[in-house]
Amino acid sequence: MSQESILSPRKGAFGAYGGRYVSELLVPALNELEEARRTIVRSSAFKKEFRGMLRDWAGRPTALTYAPNFSKLCNLHVYLKREDLLHGGAHKTNNVVGQGILAKRMGKTRIIAETGAGQHGVATAMIGARMGFETVVYMGARDVERQAPNVKRMQLCGCTVVPVTTGSQTLKDAINEALRDWTANLGNTHYLLGTVCGPDPFPRLVRDFHRVIGKEARAQWAESVGDLPRAVVACVGGGSNALGIFKAFVKDAGVDLVGVEPGGHGLESGAHGATLLRGTPGLLHGARTSVLQDEFGQILEPHSVAAGLDYPGVGPEHAYLRDTGRARYTSVTDDEAIEAFEILARTEGIIPAFEPAHAFAYLMKAVALGDYEAGAKILVNCSGRGDKDLDTYRKLYGHRLAGAGAKMGPLS
Amino acid sequence: MSQESILSPRKGAFGAYGGRYVSELLVPALNELEEARRTIVRSSAFKKEFRGMLRDWAGRPTALTYAPNFSKLCNLHVYLKREDLLHGGAHKTNNVVGQGILAKRMGKTRIIAETGAGQHGVATAMIGARMGFETVVYMGARDVERQAPNVKRMQLCGCTVVPVTTGSQTLKDAINEALRDWTANLGNTHYLLGTVCGPDPFPRLVRDFHRVIGKEARAQWAESVGDLPRAVVACVGGGSNALGIFKAFVKDAGVDLVGVEPGGHGLESGAHGATLLRGTPGLLHGARTSVLQDEFGQILEPHSVAAGLDYPGVGPEHAYLRDTGRARYTSVTDDEAIEAFEILARTEGIIPAFEPAHAFAYLMKAVALGDYEAGAKILVNCSGRGDKDLDTYRKLYGHRLAGAGAKMGPLS
Amino acid sequence: MSRANLAAAFAASNQHVSPFLVLGDPTPEISFQLAKAAIELGATMLEVGIAFGDPSADGLAIQRANLRAMNAKATTPVAFSIMKRIHAAFPTIPMNLLVYGNLVHAAGFERFAREAVESGASSLLVPDLMFEEGEELRAVCKTVGLGHAELVGPLSEPKRIRKLAAAVDAYLYLVAFQGVTGARTGAADSIRELVHRTASGVEVPVCVGFGLSTREQIAAVFEAGARVAVVGSYLATAIEAGVNAGPLGDGAQVLAKFRAAFAPLVGAVAQ
């Protein structure tokens, strides 16, 4: 088979991608949300509350940090947009603030969400606590294991974490469960989707709440660096942190937009999450997008050491940016990402999450690949901090902590 | 015995406290440091580098967050200075940036530090990585256990963590070890002390690097709240986060300055760290200050659920502020702090470290104690985030996570 | 063309109890036996599904049925071959095919629809292809002579129900509960209300499913004007009980549990 149909979405399309491929039962909820997006989100009252809460609660603006030592290793000038400093520890907070305010203004009393790395779950739990929602987060049982600290953080915020034991027990299954919950409870419940995936209007809604990343970075760059960056680089799981920083530069033809996908054990191994590089068009979680699937359309189990990138789909707008050539996508392996994770910590005193470590790993080989002239100035989205990944790191790579705990006592 | 001598320090005195009670062998190092403080730290080049790095690497300014739900519970208006959003996760970073730049300019190639909660160790390891120092952190073996995530973070930054197995195996013993190391290696080594304790000039040096907290908060308060706060509240371990926020308000007579000490299992139990409330003047780690000691002058083992407050001494300037009446000190128990920790997370979506949870716990009873009129506006220093404490929380209080992991699945 | 079977069935009777079976659950062979058993017990219509790993419009009982079939390697071609076997054995029984969009999309709409027809399908319902995005598929169905069904739910507005009804040529599938599939007890009154409201406004036959598990519920939906009552999760649970009862063997246990569950429900049809 595999001669997929030429299907082009009518609603919320990004070229041939996006749309609303959902059950009729969700249509009322999506219509309500789209209406809210057009009226509430565009209102100045909403914008004011959104901006205020991003500043006062979430801690925006986040810094733009030059990384002198890492730059030397890369033979580039690398500037980090520090979403790792955002409240909650990742860019995800931008989106939950936006959707939280929106849900409140829509009169919802309950929010639900899916989570992979747990970052979106933590962000949702936090906004749920702050805004007084009943909050339920669906999380693949395997992710519950490998992101234990985030589970505790969610629970502390009063959120119910539901381990999903079906399928591959990771993010895609958590989304399936969340969709089921939403279908059954759409009256009082808002589905606070965590990335630029899902049926229209989610990809646009989430993207727009993350635009602040790129907007800020662009202004900070102008102030402290000058001309435009040669490239803007971000890791791509669902694609929200990437779109959030890309959008401000889409119209600047001279600025490369580069998304780094999780190469897992290598693209040839099949154990990866490189949806844009190796996926084919398909319908997943309500959108037509690039999907990792077999010849019959069964969704494949992806693999990445970064739970937040371990997803067989991707935001439809990325598929569109890929096809039009405006953005370029590449991948690095688990091992490359972990090495970059270590190197950034050791050279800059910044411990990134495994997810953005993929972006850093790409930069370490970008000049050798001939992608940029030496000394080019690069903006990279450091989408989150690595605290959540320390347990996993210790389990999988702990032996690499040279001299760890080695007694280097005083003379005696 | 216990009729302690009336000793008044000559150098670096805060009234009858402070000074330099160290071995002659450390005198050259302290003189060198004091000289550097007077020349380097006061230079505009230093100030510029310090400000720049605080902004670009550490993420200043940190937000000022109004906590509407927690305020209601306290019958107050509570505003949080969000040092938990600072790079590294606590206010400690301000100090290591300052001392890191200073050490570099002094020509040192190696930095050493003590750590209790691990926050200062992490901050030191981070600045060590960023600035290319060889870095060694001494940490009580018991603290190595109870703050495991921070140990991993330090090691990832290339720092050698030395577990100290002598004495009570906590912070005071780590300081003893660090002093030994410094004595032996003062040529190339800077001792990056982590709080406003130790021999002169450390208490002033560290305090001045943390002044930015209060300065920022005061300006933010003026902008978004208006008049001055009724009180400024902070937890007190060594006392750096408290002094950092107090100093900007010391001259405002109408502003109460309140330090909250760790009451542990209760002041009467003896198992606490309430140095200012229950200590007597003594010489510890190079300063004359309020110390938990027995009648013979042996240092007592303190207790607090918050590793960062588990210290039998306190910055000498606090003893002075206490005696002069300009600041007031109070305490809350472990249990009260943990409850406040939970409540802040559940009501505001902010998980504080156990240390500032003490300040929040005090606010929960402050109106009932008659300390403030209902509705008073309070500024509190949220000195760090709680991620480092999640393991301890789960072990000691995990059963309190109501409904944690409870399956609340979809209908089926 | 098999599509004619559907028209003939509706002409022959106003009340059809239709089991929903995931093709290949728990094995292709037993799956065929289950269809056979259902028809022998009195089913005058079948709803069959092709296993999909991410059936987000279904509940957990059906999800597990999907998984059993996938574990038995019931790919799309295998599913079609089972359908062919059923069709060969019972050439007049309408088979209504329910498939998630991505399986149809991966095969290519036209190719999929042709194979469905060749396998004996009377109609096609894609639960995650809402009406607005279904134009291409509807056109293809028309071309190849496959009946086409749409889903409506308790929250669908009357205007929308009429619009969707006007577009179908097989039936309108009414989801009895706002929520995913899953057997429920009670609530016969509210179902009756809902079915009546929906069926009375449209010309096309209304099929009711999602959550039916008792004879009373089925009688109620017929009474309210539905022409097909689909029983899914309840039977999936019976099959599961059979699977869990011991070694699969020739499926005797599975068939026994299935028969015991299904037989009383067929009796709901007014004789």
Place this chain on the structure above:
Amino acid sequence: MSRANLAAAFAASNQHVSPFLVLGDPTPEISFQLAKAAIELGATMLEVGIAFGDPSADGLAIQRANLRAMNAKATTPVAFSIMKRIHAAFPTIPMNLLVYGNLVHAAGFERFAREAVESGASSLLVPDLMFEEGEELRAVCKTVGLGHAELVGPLSEPKRIRKLAAAVDAYLYLVAFQGVTGARTGAADSIRELVHRTASGVEVPVCVGFGLSTREQIAAVFEAGARVAVVGSYLATAIEAGVNAGPLGDGAQVLAKFRAAFAPLVGAVAQ
């Protein structure tokens, strides 16, 4: 007054090997026996310390000695009582007391100094009370007739050494290595250099300690002009070996290890 013992000792000989003993290590009784043994082996001076839990100017061997004494409940009063016993048994042997500042501070300077004198102390050295902060204590020592010593190190400048020397009336204690106490081997040459440089610039007797463990080192420091060689960590390690060798009993093992370690060192004194 015991202070006179010190003057008499310096008048009697230019070379004194002095053990450093933490009072009460490993028990008050054995601690007394160790002092006795040292004197019987030829020690003409003793340096004694009161156990402190946070001896940050000492290395780990001495820290463990402090801990052993604390575990044996050797509080300040107990320490004084041990000194009294030694003084009663050896009334002419000078005892130089080394105490961390907080113990003196907690007792009150004057009271502490009087008790020290009453217990037979010849002099007092507080390692963590640097010169500039020591005025009160020096005054008290003068008042009660207790000798007073100061510490200098390898990095102390000549001017500062002269200043401190001018202030002491007991001796100047030179730390042989920049670092905390701890037995070291070798480096006799650099010690010789350092001692010579220090001793030649001052009038007061120079006592050298921190890290001496061999007869050669001791001979070298005498040769370079030191008048007292203090052996601390090396003996603490010997005591520890005795403690670890088996049940403490009457301390025979401890005394044996101590004697074996100390005897050869006393021989370093030119006869």
